Amino acid sequence: xxxxxxxxxxxxxxxxxxxxxxxxxxxxxxxxxxxxxxxxxxxxxxxxxxxxxxxxxxxxxxxxxxxxxxxxxxxxxxxxxxxxxxxxxxxxxxxxxxxxxxxxxxxxxxxxxxxxxxxxxxxxxxxxxxxxxxxxxxxxxxxxxxxxxxxxxxxxxxxxxxxxxxxxxxxxxxxxxxxxxxxxxxxxxxxxxxxxxxxxxxxxxxxxxxxxxxxxxxxxxxxxxxxxxxxxxxxxxxxxxxxxxxxxxxxxxxxxxxxxxxxxxxxxxxxxxxxxxxxxxxxxxxxxxxxxx
Amino acid sequence: xxxxxxxxxxxxxxxxxxxxxxxxxxxxxxxxxxxxxxxxxxxxxxxxxxxxxxxxxxxxxxxxxxxxxxxxxxxxxxxxxxxxxxxxxxxxxxxxxxxxxxxxxxxxxxxxxxxxxxxxxxxxxxxxxxxxxxxxxxxxxxxxxxxxxxxxxxxxxxxxxxxxxxxxxxxxxxxxxxxxxxxxxxxxxxxxxxxxxxxxxxxxxxxxxxxxxxxxxxxxxxxxxxxxxxxxxxxxxxxxxxxxxxxxxxxxxxxxxxxxxxxxxxxxxxxxxxxxxxxxxxxxxxxxxxxxx
Numbered sequence: 001x002x003x004x005x006x007x008x009x010x011x012x013x014x015x016x017x018x019x020x021x022x023x024x025x026x027x028x029x030x031x032x033x034x035x036x037x038x039x040x041x042x043x044x045x046x047x048x049x050x051x052x053x054x055x056x057x058x059x060x061x062x063x064x065x066x067x068x069x070x071x072x073x074x075x076x077x078x079x080x081x082x083x084x085x086x087x088x089x090x091x092x093x094x095x096x097x098x099x100x101x102x103x104x105x106x107x108x109x110x111x112x113x114x115x116x117x118x119x120x121x122x123x124x125x126x127x128x129x130x131x132x133x134x135x136x137x138x139x140x141x142x143x144x145x146x147x148x149x150x151x152x153x154x155x156x157x158x159x160x161x162x163x164x165x166x167x168x169x170x171x172x173x174x175x176x177x178x179x180x181x182x183x184x185x186x187x188x189x190x191x192x193x194x195x196x197x198x199x200x201x202x203x204x205x206x207x208x209x210x211x212x213x214x215x216x217x218x219x220x221x222x223x224x225x226x227x228x229x230x231x232x233x234x235x236x237x238x239x240x241x242x243x244x245x246x247x248x249x250x251x252x253x254x255x256x257x258x259x260x261x262x263x264x265x266x267x268x269x270x271x272x273x274x275x276x277x278x279x280x281x282x283x284x285x286x287x288x289x290x291x292x293x
Numbered sequence: 294x295x296x297x298x299x300x301x302x303x304x305x306x307x308x309x310x311x312x313x314x315x316x317x318x319x320x321x322x323x324x325x326x327x328x329x330x331x332x333x334x335x336x337x338x339x340x341x342x343x344x345x346x347x348x349x350x351x352x353x354x355x356x357x358x359x360x361x362x363x364x365x366x367x368x369x370x371x372x373x374x375x376x377x378x379x380x381x382x383x384x385x386x387x388x389x390x391x392x393x394x395x396x397x398x399x400x401x402x403x404x405x406x407x408x409x410x411x412x413x414x415x416x417x418x419x420x421x422x423x424x425x426x427x428x429x430x431x432x433x434x435x436x437x438x439x440x441x442x443x444x445x446x447x448x449x450x451x452x453x454x455x456x457x458x459x460x461x462x463x464x465x466x467x468x469x470x471x472x473x474x475x476x477x478x479x480x481x482x483x484x485x486x487x488x489x490x491x492x493x494x495x496x497x498x499x500x501x502x503x504x505x506x507x508x509x510x511x512x513x514x515x516x517x518x519x520x521x522x523x524x525x526x527x528x529x530x531x532x533x534x535x536x537x538x539x540x541x542x543x544x545x546x547x548x549x550x551x552x553x554x555x556x557x558x559x560x561x562x563x564x565x566x567x568x569x570x571x572x573x574x575x576x577x578x579x580x581x582x583x584x585x586x
Contacts, residue, residue: 001439025517034344035383100489123503123504137499158499158502158503160498160502161495162492162496162499163490163492163495167490167491169491170491171496171499174482174483174485174500175482175499175503177485178475178482178500178505178510179483179505181477182475182478182505185470185473185551185552186471188470188547188549188551188552189468189470189473191547192466192467192538192542192545192547192549193463193464193467194395195545196463196541197456197457197460198460199455199456202453202454202455202456203464203467205453206428206430206451206455206464207467207468207471209428209451210416210417210428210451210468210508211416211417211468211472211508211509212416212467212472213474213508214471214506214507214508214509215504215505216504227318240516241559248485249485252485252488252489252490253583254481254484254488254583255579255582256485256579257482257554257558258474258477258478258481258551258554258555259478260557261551261554262551265551268384279335284549286547288549289547289548289550
C-alpha cells in the first residue's frame, strides 16, 4: 500500500508539487494558510487537515514548502506544529529554501522524537513545479534519501543527494549566488553594450556563443529583448535568499564580497518598487545608473 | 588570384591564426618582435618583413594580433608603422582585444589615408585559435566585413558583424565582464560549499543542471576538481581587459559596480603572484579569505 503523504504550504510552488504527488497515486493530506489552494487540492482528491500537528498525525511522510526559516521553524516546532503530532518513524522533508543552519537545528530537535528529516530545496521555478521537472538538492542520511526517492521522482527530474542534513540547502544557496551575480554581470555587460550603440539581439547571440554563455543568458533573453521583467523568480525572493547566503557565509567564516555587493543592488531595486519583478530586472537598476534616473 | 595577407603579432594566439591562413592558401607576409615564431612561419611558407611599414607595402589585407591598445597604436600609427607603408585601398583588421575607443581613433586616422579598418577581437583561446574555431566579433562597415569574411572563416567558426568600428571590441568587453564576474561568483559559491563540507564534484553537477549552469562552469570544472589553474586564459590578461572595460564604462557614462569589485579581486590575485594562472584561479583568493591565509 502506498505511503500516505502530507503537504504543508500550497503556494506558487507547493500547489503544483502537491498535485503531482496526487497524480502519482499517493494518498495526500494537506494544510495551508490560504483556503483557495486547499479547496483546489481537496477537489483533486486530497484530504484537508486543520494544523501541521493534525497532518503529522495522519501521514508517513510529511513535506513542507514554505517561504523562509521562521515559517518552517513555526510549522515544525511551534504550537500545533509537526513535532506535536509526529510519531516515531515519521519522515519529514522540507523543500523550502531556508537557512541550512536552521534546517540542521530543526532536524536535531525532531531526531530526538524519532523523526528523520531531509532538506530538499528545489530549482526550476513554477514551470518546473508544474511539469514535475524540478531539480531537487537533497541533504540527509543516504538511507532516508533512498526511501524518499520515489516521492521526489513524482516532482522532479534531477534529484541529487549531496550529503548530510543541510547539504541540500547549502547547494541551493551556492546556486543562488551564481544566478544573482551572473544576472548582475549580464546587466552590466548589456548596459555597457547599449550605451556603446550595439544591437541587443546581435550582442546576446555573440555572447551566447562563447565563454559568456549560460542558462541565465538563454532563459532571460526574451526579457532583455522586450525590456519587460515579469516573474519568473521575484527580486524579493532572491533578496531573501541573498540574506540567507550572507548569514551562512558569516556562520561558516566565508567572506563573500561580490555576493554582498549584489545584495545591495537587489536592495536598491526593492527601494525602487521593483521587488515584484523577475530577478533579471537587476539590469534596470544598472540602466538607471547609466541614464541618470 | 588570392589576396596577399600580412600578419603582425605572432604570440600564443597570432601564431596559430597565421598558420591557418597559410593552410587556407593565402600568400602571407609576417612580422613579429620574437624571432622564433617568425622562423616557424617562414618555414611553413610565409615571407618575413622587417617592419609593420614593410608588411603594409606588400599586402592587400593586413591583420594585427597584439597585447593592448598602445601596441596597436604604435604598430598602426607609429614610426615604421602601417600608416607609413599603406596605399589607398588597404584593408586593415585588428584582432587584438584593445580599447574600442582607441580602435575608433586609429580607424579615423587610417581612413584619412584611404585605409578601411575592422576591429575583430576573438574569443575561444589558444585551442580555438589552433583549431580555427574562434568566435570573431567584428565591427566596421558591412561591405568591408563582407570582403573580409572568407579570411575570418579560415580562423573562426562563429563570425558576427555587430555594427560600426568599435562594435567588435565593445562586444568583447561585454563578454569579458560576464566571464570575470561569473568566475568570481563560482569562486564564492564553491568556497561556501567547501566550508559547508559539500563534495565538490556533486555540487558542480547539481549546479550545472539548473539556472546556475554556464559554459564557465563546464569548461573550468576540471580546474575546480583538481584545484590546479594552468592557463587557459591568464589572470594578467583578464585584468588588462577589466581595465579596458572600466575605461570604456567611464567614457560612455556607465557605472559598473560589480565589475569594479571583481577588478580589485583580480588585482589582489596578481599581488599574490598568481597573474600567470588561469582566470578561474580567482577562487583561490576567495579560498584564502575563508581560510585566513
